[in-house]
Amino acid sequence: MNAKKVIAKAYLWLVLIVLYAPIAFIVIFSFTEAKSLGNWTGFSTQLYANLFTGSMQNATGLQSAVINTLLIALAASIVATVLGTVAAIGIFHLHGRKKQTMTFLNNIPMINPDIITGVSLFLLFVFLGISQGYLTVILAHITFCTPYVVLNVMPKLRQMNPNIYEAALDLGATPAQALRKVLVPALRPGMISGFILSFTMSLDDFAVTFFTRGTIGLDTLSTYIYADARKGGLTPELKPLMSIIFLIILVVLLVINIRQSKQQNDNL
């Protein structure tokens, strides 16, 4: 190992340590009973027990926030995946001006900061007199998720042999059959990564949900944490919850990436 490599490795590790310090902090302090972060009162798994038995303050609030977060993310990313895949096929076959326009429109939600997406949709719903709640939040999440599905499916369309679909039609398949048996299998990797990306972005969203959830008391994990922190005392059970979520994400991402790099090695 030469000096350059040592310095490079040291730099990477230094940045990683700094990057993970807050996360490590949450995980470590999820194993103690203290109410506030940073207060160590001895090792305990009490908070985990509280979380799973629901014996904590405002347990129903946190539980429904978790359920809402998952349901909204699931609904939004399923719709976004279908809408985005169909749209990608359409945009792929467009030409000239129309294609440019669609690409431009598709870029807007990705360029817009969350707060603009949130405020603009809020104003639209106010203008149209639509009462805000689950439906408007899901709709808003579809808006910022779909462009990423389009972007993930597009490269798969470019890699695909365009004649296969025509061949299926020539051989008597209906367009619906050709879609199911030819297009979807070819596009599946792009659809899956688009879906996962949508799901995680929806899980993590705060600003858009904040503006489109209305006044019916709908909370997702993000808005729950925000309200909780503003009240002063953060619910201690959030620490074990966050640690568990972190562990799940870590495992999922590592498995996906290790599988991918294995596949790439197999293909070589």
Next chain:
Amino acid sequence: MNKRSSWALPYFIFLVLFVVLPLVMILFYALQDGSGHFTLNNVTKFFTDKDALGTFALSIEVAIENTLLCIAIGYPAAYILADNKLNRSAVTVVLFILPMWINALMRTLATAELFTMAGVQLGKGTLLFGMCYDYLPFMIYPIYNQLKKMDKSYSEAAQDLGATPGQVFRKVTLPLSMPGVWSGVMMVFMPTVSTFAISEFLTNNKIKLFGTIIQENINNSMWNYGAALSFIMLIIIGLTTLLQGDQEAEETSGGLI
């Protein structure tokens, strides 16, 4: 003969309804007073409102500083990660983008708590460092992607033709990686200006950024002024996008995982 192009139609309608129309709504409400009459007062109010202007200037300043800080820390990291000789492990790359998937509010709260525990006063310094924590992965990832798909033969050719390593970097690698840097800037700069919860947590509500005033106005039913402030932010987004030009046209097309 190709009917599949019509498959773009539903999404086109969706985009017009839920992306274009809402943006028009921002302008619509910005140019109205409370009772629905046309007025420019909301926009002019911003330019005479000392607090709003001060917050705006501070937001831009913090966003520029944060973006530069992210480039300064993120570029070397992306460079090392993308270099086959220095890093061969895909897991390290995953570790760098992983924090993007952790709830940003929770991470920010923990960061603020860490500062408090270390006895650092919450203020502009903690704001900047905390923001940098939050946005660093968004800078590293696009630069890494760009460097990774760069054709290595360019820098090898430069080397063969007698360029020093410094020259190779300055004249070949850096210019070719600029599209990645630009996407990173887009992913860091605007979100920094517009963030509200993050800045509130990191400074214990002492420092407001532009996003916070928008949120306060909207939440206090001052929709018209809130819309006017959003409109001003839209103009800035438009300007930064124009500055960036067509640089990013293709390179965002890869998957993120």
